[in-house]
Amino acid sequence: MSVASHSSAMQSRHDVHHEAAPDPVPVTKQPLPRRKFVRNAFLALVGAFTATSAIATYRMLYPTKVTGFGTKVVAGSITDVRATLATQRYVRNPEGRFYLLPAADNGVIAAYWRCVHLGCTVPPPNPALNGNIQCPCHGSLYDGRTGGLIHGPATHPLDYFPVTLENGNVVVDTGTVIVRQEVHPDQVAILP
Ligand code: FES
Numbered sequence: 001m002s003v004a005s006h007s008s009a010m011q012s013r014h015d016v017h018h019e020a021a022p023d024p025v026p027v028t029k030q031p032l033p034r035r036k037f038v039r040n041a042f043l044a045l046v047g048a049f050t051a052t053s054a055i056a057t058y059r060m061l062y063p064t065k066v067t068g069f070g071t072k073v074v075a076g077s078i079t080d081v082r083a084t085l086a087t088q089r090y091v092r093n094p095e096g097r098f099y100l101l102p103a104a105d106n107g108v109i110a111a112y113w114r115c116v117h118l119g120c121t122v123p124p125p126n127p128a129l130n131g132n133i134q135c136p137c138h139g140s141l142y143d144g145r146t147g148g149l150i151h152g153p154a155t156h157p158l159d160y161f162p163v164t165l166e167n168g169n170v171v172v173d174t175g176t177v178i179v180r181q182e183v184h185p186d187q188v189a190i191l192p
Helices: 003-017 034-061 078-088
Strands: 072-077 091-093 098-104 107-112 149-151 163-166 169-173
Touching: 072 078, 072 091, 072 098, 078 091, 078 098, 078 169, 098 169, 107 163
Parallel strands: none
Antiparallel strands: 072 169, 091 098, 098 107, 163 169
């Protein structure tokens, strides 16, 4: 290598070594392109609509109603039920749509107050009818102690619900309607 070329190479290395760092590229905020903005807004709208629909569907499929007719209903404490039956001969429960009737000296039956003929609501036992229950629509007559059929046009006794005793209370499961063709002692819940 000649002296001249060596000197040139050294000069070149020298230049590279001391070359100034390039100026940073200025960062400038670019406005969101209109098309992209519209697309994002549309996707956000679709997302919000989908979420709202999903919540509405969830609420529709999983109702929050957990009390009242169709569930277990507390008719009262055993003591109160006993006392009411001793004086009034029935316990009316609007929430559960039933009458507790004194089907035995120490037992009750929860009679569904829907007439089995065409579905009218029957009133409670009527003292003027020997304590029996008469449907106001077509006159079917039911036994006021058991809900048994005395005469039609209905063709069988009032339906009834299962009764259990829980924590000192008389509990009626209005989610289970039991249809019967006749009155039977097995339908009576014994009160302690
Ligand atoms: S609906 Fe009760 S007798 Fe007809």
